[in-house]
Amino acid sequence: MDVDPAFLAAHEDLVYELENLGFVEREPGHWCGALTTPTGDNDVEVRFEYPYPMRPPRVKVPAFESTWHQEVDGALCLWSESSPGHFPWLEPGKLVAKVVEWIANTEAGWAGGTADLDLERYWTQSTQYRLLILPDIGTIPEWIRLGHDQNQKLLSYKGSDAPRHAKSRATRHRNGYVVDIGEPPQPPRDWDGLAACLPNPDEVLELLQSRRVDVLVVRYSLAGEVGGFALENAAQGRLQPSLLGLPVAQDTEDVRLLRSGHLASGLGDKTVAVVGVGSVGSFVADGLARAGVRKLILIDDGRLRPGHLPRHAARGPVGWRKVDAMAAMLEPEIAINRVPTRVLDLDSARNLLEVADCVVDATANEVTTELLRLAAAEQGKQFVCTYLENDGQDLIADVMPIESGAAHKSPQRQPLAGAGVESGCGDLVSPTAPYAVQEAALMAVRVTLQLLSVEAPPARRIVREYSW
Numbered sequence: 001m002d003v004d005p006a007f008l009a010a011h012e013d014l015v016y017e018l019e020n021l022g023f024v025e026r027e028p029g030h031w032c033g034a035l036t037t038p039t040g041d042n043d044v045e046v047r048f049e050y051p052y053p054m055r056p057p058r059v060k061v062p063a064f065e066s067t068w069h070q071e072v073d074g075a076l077c078l079w080s081e082s083s084p085g086h087f088p089w090l091e092p093g094k095l096v097a098k099v100v101e102w103i104a105n106t107e108a109g110w111a112g113g114t115a116d117l118d119l120e121r122y123w124t125q126s127t128q129y130r131l132l133i134l135p136d137i138g139t140i141p142e143w144i145r146l147g148h149d150q151n152q153k154l155l156s157y158k159g160s161d162a163p164r165h166a167k168s169r170a171t172r173h174r175n176g177y178v179v180d181i182g183e184p185p186q187p188p189r190d191w192d193g194l195a196a197c198l199p200n201p202d203e204v205l206e207l208l209q210s211r212r213v214d215v216l217v218v219r220y221s222l223a224g225e226v227g228g229f230a231l232e233n234a235a236q237g238r239l240q241p242s243l244l245g246l247p248v249a250q251d252t253e254d255v256r257l258l259r260s261g262h263l264a265s266g267l268g269d270k271t272v273a274v275v276g277v278g279s280v281g282s283f284v285a286d287g288l289a290r291a292g293v294r295k296l297i298l299i300d301d302g303r304l305r306p307g308h309l310p311r312h313a314a315r316g317p318v319g320w321r322k323v324d325a326m327a328a329m330l331e332p333e334i335a336i337n338r339v340p341t342r343v344l345d346l347d348s349a350r351n352l353l354e355v356a357d358c359v360v361d362a363t364a365n366e367v368t369t370e371l372l373r374l375a376a377a378e379q380g381k382q383f384v385c386t387y388l389e390n391d392g393q394d395l396i397a398d399v400m401p402i403e404s405g406a407a408h409k410s411p412q413r414q415p416l417a418g419a420g421v422e423s424g425c426g427d428l429v430s431p432t433a434p435y436a437v438q439e440a441a442l443m444a445v446r447v448t449l450q451l452l453s454v455e456a457p458p459a460r461r462i463v464r465e466y467s468w
Contacts, residue, residue: 007053010090017096018046035096037103044099056089059099061106066186068110068222069102072122076102110223119220120229122189123245129153129232132248137219137228144176146215155215155230155246163212174214176230177207181220191241194218194231208233208241216243256333257292263453264292270452273297273356275343275372277322279432280386281362282313283441284448285326288360289334291449296330297356298323299339311434343368349375358451359383360444361400373401382451386444392436397443397462399451439464 015031023033029048034041047058058075069077078098079088089095130153134140143162146155155174163175181188181197188194195201197220207213216231228250231243249255257264272293274285277300285296300322309315314325327336343349343363349371352359361369364387376383386397443462 007090010087011048011053013092014090014095017093021096035100035103037100037107039107042103046095053087053090056095059095061099061103064103064106066189067106068187069105070187072189078102117222117225117227118229118247119187119218119227120231120245120247122187123231123243126232126234126244126246128234128244129155129246131155132215132217132230132246133157133251134217134228134248135250136252137217137248137250138226140178140217142178144178144217146174146176147172148174157251175212176215176217177204177213178217178219179204181218183221188218191243194243205241208243215246217248253333260290260292261449263449267292267449267452268294270357271295271297271355272448272452273299273352273359275299275352275359275361275368276363276365277326278302278362279308279311279434279437280364280388280441280444281360282322282326283438284360284362284386284444285330286313287442287445288448289330291445293452294333295335295337297337297339297352298326299341299343299352301341307429311432311437343371346371346375350378353379353381353383358448360448361385362387362441362444364388369400377401384444384448384451386440386447388430388432388436388440391430392432392440393466395436395440395443395462395464397440397447399447399460402461 018031021033023031026032031046033044035044043062045060049058056078060074065074133156135157141160143160144157145159145161147158148155158173179198184197188197198204214233216233217228219228228248230246230248232246234242234244270293272288274281274296277285277298285298302322304314304318304320304322304325306318314329321340323338323340327338330336353375359372361372361383369385372383383400384397385400388395447462
């Protein structure tokens with residue numbers, strides 16, 4: 001296999017560093033030595049094996065066989081999957097420093113360290129299920145009912161009740177039982193380790209052996225975080241239960257906002273009106289919801305046709321009103337006020353600007369834009385207007401009203417393709433590509449979020465021009 005010369009040089013430097021620290025190669029790719037920490041010397045093993053160098057070498061400290069931030073075979077977890085840097089383990093001194101830091105954190109009990117929140121990896125993994133989805137694991141009741149999807153190998157929370165007796169595997173749900181082990185001194189890796197952490201191990205064992213429990217959910221705390229993992233009761237009736245690891249994913253508002261951006265926490269009580277829920281407007285609504293806006297007013301009188309689908313966020317149902325199709329996609333997480341009409345007069349425009357914290361005009365209709373402009377001027381407010389020109393070669397997101405003389409003028413371009421006709425009285429269908437529609441929508445989302453935020457003044461305009 002060909003290896004990049006830069007990797008070879010970095011690897012040789014790393015080996016030279018280990019040699020200078022007294023490490024010896026016991027067998028090809030397996031180096032052994034000792035690293036010094038404030039508490040003394042610690043034997044360390046370093047293995048350079050696949051997928052190194054794409055991943056760090058496998059490092060073990062035999063003195064710590066069962067502690068936090070280790071793989072199931074005892075290899076140290078030194079970098080997370082999202083670790084910054086370009087192959088940091090190949091940078092001079094970084095691997096050794098990281099191992100010394102890991103040893104120091106372990107000796108200190110990981111006080112103030114990051115939480116180790118995937119303890120199911122220490123157990124043999126379930127093959128029947130791949131994921132258990134729960135609400136807030138800190139508040140779920142002791143007994144839970146779980147629905148199961150065999151095709152997706154998925155379990156999900158369906159409610160709470162305690163089973164009266166053992167049940168047949170043919171039933172449509174699984175029984176879950178929740179135990180809390182507090183802050184364990186080390187990760188439980190088998191039944192004996194788990195039982196040592198339980199306040200009622202005999203009772204839990206009886207529930208497992210009697211087949212009343214299909215899934216044992218283990219709640220714990222570490223470094224100020226509450227986590228959990230699940231264990232499938234794979235062989236009930238034995239003296240020692242056979243438990244298989246299963247990861248838990250929490251489905252809460254906070255978890256859903258983790259990847260919504262730094263403004264998300266301040267958007268939950270904001271209301272945004274999107275006028276025109278066609279191609280651009282549908283992706284504006286979707287983008288705002290993903291960013292943390294939880295109240296939307298959707299205004300559009302159109303119905304979803306087959307020809308709309310390539311450029312519309314809602315992939316169906318065809319024939320539904322566009323506002324209903326978007327509501328079906330976004331509810332119940334997002335509160336949707338559906339308005340299946342158009343903005344046809346100044347009073348409607350005034351009302352929208354009064355009830356919404358921000359209005360986005362995605363109609364590409366000059367009459368609607370002018371009504372909103374007049375109403376905004378009366379009220380001393382702003383709104384966002386987004387549209388495309390020249391078959392999607394020019395994308396504009398404006399904060400309205402525009403200052404005098406600042407209107408954007410797109411250059412004259414040759415049409416990219418002939419426009420088609422789907423419906424209406426001579427209405428032409430632009431050949432604008434779906435990706436241009438989505439880009440214009442996300443430009444409008446960015447400007448809208450800036451208007452809603454007090455952190456920074458909004459951009460007056462975002463314009464992108466492309467030539468094909």
